[in-house]
Amino acid sequence: MRGTSLALGAAALLMMAGCATTGGDQMANSVYATHRIVQKLDTDLAARVDKLNQTAADLSAKVDASDQATRQLQSMMEENQAKLNALQKNLDRFSQAMYRQLGLSPGTTGGVQVGPSSIEPPTGETPTTPAVPGEAAVPAFPGGTAAPVPAPMTAPAESPASDLSGNATADYKKAAESYMNDNFQEALTLYSQFLEKYPDSDLASLAQFWKASSYQKMGQWEQAVREYDTARQSYPMSKKTPLAMYNQAECYLRLGQQQRAIDLLKDVTTNPRYSTDATVEMARNKLKELQGQ
Template sequence: MKQKYVWPLLGCIAVLLLSTGCETTGGSQTKTTIYDIHKRMVKLDKELGSSVTQLTESTATLNARIDANDEQSRTLLGMLEENRAKLDNLTRELESMKNTLYRHWNLTPGSAPRTQKDVSVSNVTIEGPAVPAPPAPSPTPLPTEPTPVPPTPTAPTPVPAAPVPVPAVEAPAPETPPAPPVPDQTKNVLEDSAPLPVGNVQPPPAAPATLPESTEVAAETAGAADPRLLYQQAQRSFANDDFSSALTQFDAFLSGNPDSDLSANAQFWKGKCQFNLSQYDDSVKSFESLRGKFPSSTKVPFAMHNQAVAHSRLGQTNEAIRLMEAVIEQYPASPAADQARADLRKLRGE
């Protein structure tokens, strides 16, 4: 009976012992696993901490660079606006200088003023409203009207009255009697592709500009001392539309000073005087002489254009067109080329 209960009891004790051993073994493994995980988490935390620190520093650096770039962008925008303002001012100043230069050179910067002048292709007169200008050699005596002034002793008497007709030549331009002077002035507007000699041209006394005989004597006397005085006297005569006296004075200057630094200018204005006096053949020769003697002068393109217009006044249309095309080809950026383009269109009836 006792043996019957002993064996089951021993079996229970064995089971209890086995179960206790299993529990001890499983708990130890769990603790080991948890410890390993903890170590890994600590290691990862350290690694992530350094990475986060580096990322934070990089972000701060990038933000600083972005702020610096923004500042530079604002500075560049300010400079750009300032440069735009300066460019606008320069553009306005350039336009003002261009208009002043065109007025000084008696040119037409736009196309509208040029429509006031028309070209008659039949007789090829690049002229304004007064088309009968070509057969008008009558303008020649006009500059010499002041010559019948009383002798030198009484010269002061007509001197105040003499300047009155000079501006009057411009005022009654639309009237029929003074029509011959009007073509001369319109020609200046059309063909004077070089500045009129108006610089420093205000004569203190009015008498020398209106008395050809006295001006010639004074010019010769002054020219003997200083050739520039003779040149300035010729300038004053031209500016006062006294082309006959100006022609004589420019001739005298060229005769006495063929190698002066003003000789090219004097030769050009000599041709202009002859042109304004309707002496187109002589004008062509003078401009041709300028081109031959002073090929590097800045007056050459203007001389070529004026010579072309003189040819057109003589009915030599082909030669006029050839010279104007040469001006455009050889001096494309000069004001003379701009005027030649407009005149070519008129000559061709475009």
């Protein structure tokens, strides 16, 4: 009995020892597995934090670049606004100069008596050859702006567009207003009436020049050539003669008569009477263009 008890006690001790060993292994395994999970989570978290930091840095760089682009855009807008303001001032000055030359006030259509020297259309007008045949030449005005060109029109009817007032200065101014408003048909009629009624007026030479120019603006090259011829022959001492010759050369080019155009341009550049006229330089440049220099 006593031996049996000892055997049972020994067996119990062995069983307890085995249980203790088994429980310890399981706990160790559990701790190890938990440690590995924690390590993996720590590694993943560190990677995510690094990625988040990089994203934040990229976003900050983009914000800085956007701010810089915004500042540059603002600077460009301010610069463009300054240029627009300067252009507006130039246009205002040019408009005022034209009104002064025509003897008009902005927004008026006449009624003010002025002297001949103040009502002539701009003398700096220089026609250029349009790119499309059949269109009227476009005059270049100071500042680089170009006057709009209407489609070719027919010659004016014999009946007058309106009666003249009997005052040469007022009637010339009326024709000049039509020309400056691009109403070349009416201007042509009024200039023709003026020349018939006031052939001895101091303004007759100018009226003849602008009559020819009206034909040119309407693309009627042959008639313009004839009228420029009349201007040169009837008023050889007119200050418009060099420009009339230049414009006539442009019309010859439109008609395909290049040699006639070259001859006229050479006359402008070689005549000592025109040496101080601004048209001379224009004629030289046109000759170089035609002669391929």
